Amino acid sequence: MEFSADLTANLDHLKQVLQTDKNFDVVYRMAEFGGRRACLFFVDGFTKDEVLLKMLQSWWSIKPEEMPSDAKGFSEKYVPYGEAGLVKEDTEMIVQLLSGVTCLFIDGYEECMTIDCRTYPARGVGEPEKDKVMRGSRDGFVETLIFNTALIRRRIRDPKLTMEILTAGESSHTDIAVCYMKGRVDEDLLDRIRKRIQSLKVDALTMNQESLAEGIFPHKWYNPFPKFKFSERPDTAAACILEGNIVILVDNSPAAMVLPSSVFDIIEEADDYYFPPVTGTYLRLSRMMTAFLCLFLTPTWLLLMMHSDSLPKWLEFTKLSDQVYVPLIFQLLILEFAIDGLRLAAVNTPSMLTTPLSVIAGIVLGEYSVKSGWFNSETMLYMAFVTIANYSQASFELGYALKFMRVLILILTSLFDFWGFWIGVVVSVCAIVFNRTIAGKSYIYPLIPFHWKELKKRFFRGRLPVLKKSEER
Numbered sequence: 001m002e003f004s005a006d007l008t009a010n011l012d013h014l015k016q017v018l019q020t021d022k023n024f025d026v027v028y029r030m031a032e033f034g035g036r037r038a039c040l041f042f043v044d045g046f047t048k049d050e051v052l053l054k055m056l057q058s059w060w061s062i063k064p065e066e067m068p069s070d071a072k073g074f075s076e077k078y079v080p081y082g083e084a085g086l087v088k089e090d091t092e093m094i095v096q097l098l099s100g101v102t103c104l105f106i107d108g109y110e111e112c113m114t115i116d117c118r119t120y121p122a123r124g125v126g127e128p129e130k131d132k133v134m135r136g137s138r139d140g141f142v143e144t145l146i147f148n149t150a151l152i153r154r155r156i157r158d159p160k161l162t163m164e165i166l167t168a169g170e171s172s173h174t175d176i177a178v179c180y181m182k183g184r185v186d187e188d189l190l191d192r193i194r195k196r197i198q199s200l201k202v203d204a205l206t207m208n209q210e211s212l213a214e215g216i217f218p219h220k221w222y223n224p225f226p227k228f229k230f231s232e233r234p235d236t237a238a239a240c241i242l243e244g245n246i247v248i249l250v251d252n253s254p255a256a257m258v259l260p261s262s263v264f265d266i267i268e269e270a271d272d273y274y275f276p277p278v279t280g281t282y283l284r285l286s287r288m289m290t291a292f293l294c295l296f297l298t299p300t301w302l303l304l305m306m307h308s309d310s311l312p313k314w315l316e317f318t319k320l321s322d323q324v325y326v327p328l329i330f331q332l333l334i335l336e337f338a339i340d341g342l343r344l345a346a347v348n349t350p351s352m353l354t355t356p357l358s359v360i361a362g363i364v365l366g367e368y369s370v371k372s373g374w375f376n377s378e379t380m381l382y383m384a385f386v387t388i389a390n391y392s393q394a395s396f397e398l399g400y401a402l403k404f405m406r407v408l409i410l411i412l413t414s415l416f417d418f419w420g421f422w423i424g425v426v427v428s429v430c431a432i433v434f435n436r437t438i439a440g441k442s443y444i445y446p447l448i449p450f451h452w453k454e455l456k457k458r459f460f461r462g463r464l465p466v467l468k469k470s471e472e473r
Helices: 007-018 049-060 071-078 090-098 145-153 187-198 209-216 234-242 263-267 277-306 313-318 328-348 351-371 377-390 396-433 452-459
Strands: 026-033 036-043 084-087 102-106 112-115 161-168 174-181 229-231 246-250 256-259
Touching: 007 026, 007 036, 007 090, 007 102, 026 049, 036 049, 036 090, 071 084, 071 112, 084 090, 090 102, 090 112, 145 161, 145 174, 145 234, 145 246, 161 187, 174 187, 174 234, 187 209, 187 246, 209 246, 209 256, 229 234, 234 246, 234 256, 263 277, 263 396, 277 313, 277 328, 277 377, 277 396, 277 452, 328 377, 328 396, 351 377, 377 396
Parallel strands: none
Antiparallel strands: 026 036, 036 102, 084 112, 102 112, 161 174, 174 246, 229 256, 246 256
């Protein structure tokens, strides 16, 4: 419905739609400016009280002969605020109102004046718990979208940096910011992402980025390797934008979604660049080697133990020192699930009890479990390494993908011995090789298709490139 010049008709309609008699936080204030009745709508908790008070004081001093003839004239003359607009339809006005924008109606004006003097409850931009670095900036994204875009703007002061605002969700009307560098981004991919977000038909983005990711890219569920890189660090998001990637920010989420992302992009971390090239290269290669061992260590050891009698002398140290009461495959699988159970318990445990829980878990799953005969000490050792190696990955999704593939190899090895091990390895390799990024390119580029210059950059951290004079201009 379009608003009319009759204030009473507009108020009756909005009171019914907004249910002001039930919603205590939707506030409307009647007033009189320049001899005309007026009404101010706002949501309690979303408005800057001092700004609203100053504007009300200035409006109360308006004389009847000074009142403009239309809402546009009133907004230009008497709304001394940077972000102001005019709305003709109730649907647009209601969405803005529930987003925190203050709305002003004046009798005789056919339009609603919107004043963006909102403020959101927000925490400080402290360092994120997951994406910590040994050296570098200590700020992180928060749940307020405008704060997150400002953190990126602070790092990229270039007019080519573009931040488009889109919305999704029939009920939530969630704000989505698409950030990219004009001239560096893949325009075809950008158009596809923009169209997919605009055509997204969901009631609400209840899971923020995950809901958006599943909506714009319904990939094959049986391939666990992630298609997107998530980061709560503004410096990482800014670096990805400068490299030509697209960064998507969703309101109410403290994480940025980077696309397209290959497996090499997901493995990279900020520490690789906050240290000199030699140190950064070592950190990157050690992380890749740790991921490799995380996937293949326990399946390889299980295969060796199934043929312990034929082991060469230089591998005899891997043999079990005690009698086996529970088959090794069951020991490994039980520990795989037990470790996830401990992780969930740690997340849901109050901080004051985290240390006692860790001590109890270490004792029960350590010395006592070995003495009871449930587990062998070698099994505990290798699973402890795998658990630590899993935490070396900043990406939860990649860590769980490696875990799922490891469990698959373990099960196939126990069932089909040598052939089962290699079948599991082939399935794991195929899950990576035949995966595709959201742009449709190879998941392991520049390995396939092979590009030596780019591949060298993925494994070795080079020096910061120096711009030539022509590029500086």
